[in-house]
Amino acid sequence: MMISSRVRLLRLTSGLTLMLASAGVALPAIALSDIKDITPPAAESSEPASNEELDVIEDSIPVIPDPDPLIRSPEQEEAGDIEDMEPAGPPAEVIYDIEKAPEPVRRMRELIIEAAKTGDISKLKPLMNPGPDQTVxxxxxxxxxxxxxxMAISGDSDGIEILAILLDIFSTGFVQVDKGTADEAYVWPYFVGKSLGLLTPQEKVELLRIVTAGDVAEMQEYGNYNFFRVGITPDGRWKFLSVGD
Structure with missing residues (x-):
């Protein structure tokens, strides 16, 4: 198919405009009436442009790829958020019945609770198993x-905030982690073993009894609980009181 010289010129002009615009060069507006027909006289060239010449012209015009969708549907957003926050393996079983924990675990939990209720943080020290296996x-x-x-990380100088956090943590369910290994422990709160993106409304209420809404928003950026947690070994040793990921 033959393409007139005016059409070829318009294509070349459009291609040049796009290339200069991408380079940040401002161009004056050109009206179609200002473009002169530069078709050579028939006497000088009686043959139409070959297909190879037309291919070269078309190949010289930059192609702008179609942009990806900038707006995702709410369903896509929700699916993507949940996928990002899901843990690699299945979530740990959440246990509320303390009777399902071994008796030594139940005993240590009760001792920590009783010490925390006194308001004297030093009451925790005898429970920390001083020595090589001291509570971390x-x-x-x-x-x-x-x-x-x-006391140094407590919001008050007497460490009472830590005692209150312990009581709040032990009021939730728990999970059994690293079962069958040397690191096996019963851990409170159960959010340690469950993705925040999978919490039910009732579980979110329990989480907000421990942390603030601002804390939850920050945790959701990473998809996991990163506040205080307590671990007790199956034989009743207070293994750790930690905070963070």
Missing amino acids: VPLQTPDQDPIEAL
């Missing part, structure tokens, strides 16, 4: 006393 807590220095370390 967030330390500022390797040789720091565990009670002093807890």
